[in-house]
Amino acid sequence: MxxxxxxxxxxxxxxxxxxxxxxxxxxxxxxxxxxxxxxxxxxxxxxxxxxxxxxxxxxxxxxxxxxxxxxxxxxxxxxxxxxxxxxxxxxxxxxxxxxxxxxxxxxxxxxxxxxxxxxxxxxxxxxxxxxxxxxxxxxxxxxxxxxxxxxxxxxxxxxxxxxxxxxxxxSDLVPAEIKAKAADQTIPTRYLAPFVRELEKLPEVHQSALQESLSEDPDIDTLKQVTNEAKQLAKYLSASTEVQAITAHSIDLEASLEEALRLGCLNSAADMVNQAAQLEQTIAKLYTTWRRIQRLSGKVYADSGASTPNLRSLVQSLEGLCGEVLEIELGSQSAQPITVRLKMLNPDDG
Known part of the structure; x- marks a missing residue:
């Protein structure tokens, strides 16, 4: 060069x-x-x-x-x-x-x-x-x-x-048909490494299925598609082990995965599981934040008094976020707001 x-x-x-x-x-x-x-x-x-x-x-x-x-x-x-x-x-x-x-x-x-x-x-x-x-x-x-x-x-x-x-x-993960096309520059070599990196994250059973799909139709479009499918599969498998709603039930993850692949909705299934994992994490964070604001509100209220009316008013304005029912409005003033209410159950209350 x-x-x-x-x-x-x-x-x-x-x-x-x-x-x-x-x-x-x-x-x-x-x-x-x-x-x-x-x-x-x-x-x-x-x-x-x-x-x-x-x-x-x-x-x-x-x-x-x-x-x-x-x-x-x-x-x-x-x-x-x-x-x-x-x-x-x-x-x-x-x-x-x-x-x-x-x-x-x-x-x-x-x-x-x-x-x-x-x-x-x-x-x-x-x-x-x-x-x-x-x-x-x-x-x-x-x-x-x-x-x-x-x-x-x-x-x-x-x-x-x-x-x-x-x-x-x-890499042994790249089918021979793809290597041959990369060698004669029919397929740019820059597309092979991402495929290998994503496939390495998967169990062997899923590697084989994707490799077979690529061998049957060894062109650049299929390579891109299979690489994306491997990426989504990795996300699916990673997130599914973190979702309590899934682990609490006897779900056959392999079977559900195969069905999603067959129907062509793997991306949607993977995103659904990812969103579920994020929702559970958000719920856990919401609960810990709620308990913390309760403790802080109580402490500040106890330290305040008649000589600090503004501080006492601040604490009182946040009471709506310290009770069992949390309420907030979503949406701008110009749009029709949506009121969201969440009921928090404190395990300490039995």
Missing amino acids: AQSSVESQIVLSDAVVEGSNELNLKLPDPEDEIISDFDFQQQVNAAWLVCDRINLQSDIWRGRILRAVRDREKHSGEGRGTGFLHWLQEQEISKSQAYSWIELANSADTLLENGHLEASAIDNFSKRAFVETAQAAPEVQQLISETANQGTAITRREVQQLTDEWVGMT
Whole structure:
């Protein structure tokens, strides 16, 4: 992947090459009305990437220094990290920034130790792409390292693309018919990884059914549809175990699931179960909030008196939310309001 023509317009001064802190980038004039917004954004993005790469090496070494200070504290200090934190304060470095640099140093060690990445190719990475590469599978690390060694700029987009391609083409969950079409570019490889991720969440019995459906009609539309069905299935199975109304009855979830699939109403069934889970959670939260406002109202009322008439009036105005029947109107003043009444049963009252 060759660097863009826009990025080639960015000029580094000789001072940068010699290791000076001076950096000279050619940036577009923000007041230039001739340059289009697209070209302006392209040039700004390219400049940002150059800054990312130039600072990467120094940030890696910052991380190695910080790691050494931290590990020294672990080895000979009290073991509580106070010496390390004190050192950070002296250097005016936040703890989150320190560990961000340490993560970068760990990523560098991981990629260099496996022998695939050349040290000179590190500057071809953006910082986030570098960290994500180190967290990828070894096979993906090798692919990305080889690409970087060739002088190609590596951003998160390239890392994500290569990761998705590798996941899609190597996963046993993808039917052979789909892999063949991805190989001849009939189906874009970017659609395979989402399918794999959603299918991994399901029991094997559901995986098989969706795989068979995809094998019978191996095209991009079916792939998208099956991916969405797998997503809805995962939501259904996850939410159904959290709904007391379902667990309290002897419901055959597998059978109801198969029936929803057969009728083509899986999305509706999954959303219904999700909404039921949310409703039960809302009821539980409503009850705890109701009990809390009762306790707070009683406390404030007891602390108030004739000398605090406004505070007493505030408490009295909320009495409608502290009793057994809660009432509220839904709707704007211009529309016909709907009155909702809820009766709360306090278990303490028997």
